[in-house]
Amino acid sequence: MNLHEYQARELLKAAGVPMFDGGVASSPDEAEAIARKLGGTTVIKAQVHSGGRGKAGGVKLAKSAEEAREHAAAILGMTIKGLVVSKVLVVPAAEIATEAYVGLIMDRASQGPVFMVSSAGGVDIEEVAAKSPEKITRLAVDPVYGLLPHQAMGLAFSLYKDYAQVKTAARIMQQLYRVFTANGCSLAEINPLVSTPTGEVLALDAKVSIDDNELERRPDLAALRDDSAEAPSEVAAREAGLTFIKLDGNVGCVVNGAGLAMATMDLVKYYGGEPANFLDIGGSSNPDKVVNALRIITSDPAVKAILFNIFGGITRTDDVANGIRTALEKFPVNVPIVVRLTGTNEAEAVKILQGIGMTALSDMDEAVEKVVGIVKEAA
Amino acid sequence: MSIFINHGTRLVVQGITGRDGSFHTKQMMEYGTRVVAGVTPGKGGQKFEGKVPVFNTVADAVAGAGANTSVIYVPPAGAAGAVMEAADAGIKLIVCITEGVPVMEMTRVMPYVAEHGARLIGPNCPGLISPGQSKVGIIPGNICSPGRVGLVSRSGTLTYEVVNHLTKRGIGQSSCVGIGGDPIIGTNFIDCLSAFESDPDTDAVVMIGEIGGTDEQNAAQFVKDRMSKPVVGFIAGQTAPKGRRMGHAGAIISGSSGTAEEKMAAFADAGIAVMKRPIDVVELIKKAR
Numbered sequence: 001m002n003l004h005e006y007q008a009r010e011l012l013k014a015a016g017v018p019m020f021d022g023g024v025a026s027s028p029d030e031a032e033a034i035a036r037k038l039g040g041t042t043v044i045k046a047q048v049h050s051g052g053r054g055k056a057g058g059v060k061l062a063k064s065a066e067e068a069r070e071h072a073a074a075i076l077g078m079t080i081k082g083l084v085v086s087k088v089l090v091v092p093a094a095e096i097a098t099e100a101y102v103g104l105i106m107d108r109a110s111q112g113p114v115f116m117v118s119s120a121g122g123v124d125i126e127e128v129a130a131k132s133p134e135k136i137t138r139l140a141v142d143p144v145y146g147l148l149p150h151q152a153m154g155l156a157f158s159l160y161k162d163y164a165q166v167k168t169a170a171r172i173m174q175q176l177y178r179v180f181t182a183n184g185c186s187l188a189e190i191n192p193l194v195s196t197p198t199g200e201v202l203a204l205d206a207k208v209s210i211d212d213n214e215l216e217r218r219p220d221l222a223a224l225r226d227d228s229a230e231a232p233s234e235v236a237a238r239e240a241g242l243t244f245i246k247l248d249g250n251v252g253c254v255v256n257g258a259g260l261a262m263a264t265m266d267l268v269k270y271y272g273g274e275p276a277n278f279l280d281i282g283g284s285s286n287p288d289k290v291v292n293a294l295r296i297i298t299s300d301p302a303v304k305a306i307l308f309n310i311f312g313g314i315t316r317t318d319d320v321a322n323g324i325r326t327a328l329e330k331f332p333v334n335v336p337i338v339v340r341l342t343g344t345n346e347a348e349a350v351k352i353l354q355g356i357g358m359t360a361l362s363d364m365d366e367a368v369e370k371v372v373g374i375v376k377e378a379a
Numbered sequence: 380m381s382i383f384i385n386h387g388t389r390l391v392v393q394g395i396t397g398r399d400g401s402f403h404t405k406q407m408m409e410y411g412t413r414v415v416a417g418v419t420p421g422k423g424g425q426k427f428e429g430k431v432p433v434f435n436t437v438a439d440a441v442a443g444a445g446a447n448t449s450v451i452y453v454p455p456a457g458a459a460g461a462v463m464e465a466a467d468a469g470i471k472l473i474v475c476i477t478e479g480v481p482v483m484e485m486t487r488v489m490p491y492v493a494e495h496g497a498r499l500i501g502p503n504c505p506g507l508i509s510p511g512q513s514k515v516g517i518i519p520g521n522i523c524s525p526g527r528v529g530l531v532s533r534s535g536t537l538t539y540e541v542v543n544h545l546t547k548r549g550i551g552q553s554s555c556v557g558i559g560g561d562p563i564i565g566t567n568f569i570d571c572l573s574a575f576e577s578d579p580d581t582d583a584v585v586m587i588g589e590i591g592g593t594d595e596q597n598a599a600q601f602v603k604d605r606m607s608k609p610v611v612g613f614i615a616g617q618t619a620p621k622g623r624r625m626g627h628a629g630a631i632i633s634g635s636s637g638t639a640e641e642k643m644a645a646f647a648d649a650g651i652a653v654m655k656r657p658i659d660v661v662e663l664i665k666k667a668r
Binding site: 106108109111113126142143144181184186211212213214243245247255256257258259260261263265267268269278280283311312314315342343344364365 | 481532533534540613620629
């Protein structure tokens with residue numbers, strides 16, 4: 001789960017990371033009031049989960065509180081990469097001497113947190129990593145011992161020469177590490193970490209992603225989720241206990257298991273079709289999940305046909321068949337459905353489907369070819 | 380033979396009285412797995428299905444029933460603790476089925492397991508099976524058959540799909556291992572490939588990967604450098620968008636790294652025959668042997 005910049009700032013600030021005061025506004029009035037309180041020139045920043053906010057016109061400089069109001073009015077309600085801006089962050093425009101990058105990621109290979117710091121900050125760090133990897137210092141932290149003082153100092157020395165700045169930066173590394181581990185982050189970064197002409201070191205922008213597996217035991221973090229920042233169909237799916245990702249094609253897919261769901265999408269493509277979604281109904285045998293899945297998929301007007309691909313293990317195929325029957329009773333499904341199912345209770349499932357005039361295939365390739373054929377014919 | 384589990388496997392089920400734990404314990408017993416004990420704190424002294432003794436702790440199950448392998452079905456909040464308890468009790472093979480274990484907890488579990496000389500499989504995995512000998516986890520036994528092809532996968536149902544194709548065409552398996560879909564897992568592709576390479580009863584290996592991370596690329600390098608047995612590979616997620624978590628916590632293309640193309644190219648470069656569809660496993664394995 002990605003946090004908004006203002007939420008990430010609050011986590012860092014609570015840990016003691018020095019940064020400029022600022023405020024979040026949901027209306028032009030609020031933005032003006034914050035800008036007036038801050039005084040001087042401010043930056044108005046759209047709060048959406050998307051890169052390239054600046055290029056899209058979502059980040060603007062305001063010389064006065066009135067101008068802050070105007071910019072906020074323009075940015076609020078604006079759509080950036082399909083996401084509507086409902087909040088702006090108002091912060092003082094800083095005078096900057098240097099910009100650095102400080103990031104902490106959960107690294108799969110070393111099985112723990114890894115720091116990445118670079119004096120080339122303020123830019124896309126992936127680009128730096130690709131073009132000039134020598135500019136990035138990497139440090140794997142032993143999760144048992146945490147970030148040791150000399151390690152934090154070493155990272156800080158790679159960014160600054162002035163010892164006072166080094167000490168501040170080392171303290172910020174420790175604070176960032178604490179935020180990372182205390183909140184189960186998969187990513188926590190400060191970009192840029194700036195120094196001012198007067199020598200101060202502070203965080204200008206922050207980005208934090210939380211491991212979704214933390215949310216169940218951390219209601220405080222789960223409460224930071226912003227449903228408006230996601231596609232409505234994906235929010236509905238999550239609430240129904242389904243994993244759903246909207247794609248651009250027209251073949252709706254309902255599958256049990258993430259790996260099989262991906263392989264099904266790939267096979268649709270292999271036979272010349274385009275998948276409309278990724279959808280994993282999970283391992284449980286709950287007909288309601290199937291009903292919800294069909295409701296979500298059929299609400300997408302681009303979907304021209306629906307493919308079920310169920311390999312029964314823990315999932316009972318008769319439960320899935322019952323779900324299809326219930327769904328068809330509850331609401332109209334106006335596109336053809338192709339069902340492939342095999343495994344646990346297959347015979348019962350076939351009988352249930354036959355009862356409502358449907359047939360079931362047992363072979364995955366046959367089913368995918370059939371559904372792709374239907375979509376092509378309809379086009 | 381087989382890898383990791385066989386006729387000598389003496390299993391303790393952690394979370395045996397829970398909904399998932401009890402269901403799958405019955406299935407494992409039906410398959411012939413020697414389930415020697417269960418653990419549910421507070422229910423020590425009971426019998427599961429009238430025959431399997433339930434203990435309060437894994438240490439008691441080891442002392443009282445001689446368990447040497449553990450499988451974990453406890454909810455996510457207790458799963459990391461359950462793995463460490465098993466390691467502390469001297470269990471050398473720990474299989475964690477639980478999905479949803481916080482990754483931060485796994486960073487502390489991994490060094491603990493290593494210090495205790497144990498092997499962890501999972502979390503968020505379907506477990507493993509050595510057909511005809513033992514099954515630990517949730518892989519349906521009826522789709523497998525004894526034979527000489529090893530299989531290792533990050534997925535559950537996709538594994539069943541592939542195994543089913545093999546079994547239907549008369550190609551049996553030595554062992555099938557689901558290593559799990561999380562970013563931090565105990566046993567990776569290389570661990571399994573290395574075990575299959577040393578297993579005298581495995582002739583060829585099927586490796587089923589997916590988008591996210593570099594485990595498949597590293598495995599390809601291992602195949603190139605160290606393996607004499609033929610390997611056939613599949614990567615799921617060619618049509619997955621970047622930056623989205625595709626169900627499995629670990630199945631995500633970060634930036635431009637971890638794509639299916641990159642992994643398939645690494646496979647091809649290592650001489651691994653790449654399946655385009657799950658069903659291709661049959662022809663490619665026949666050709667490879």
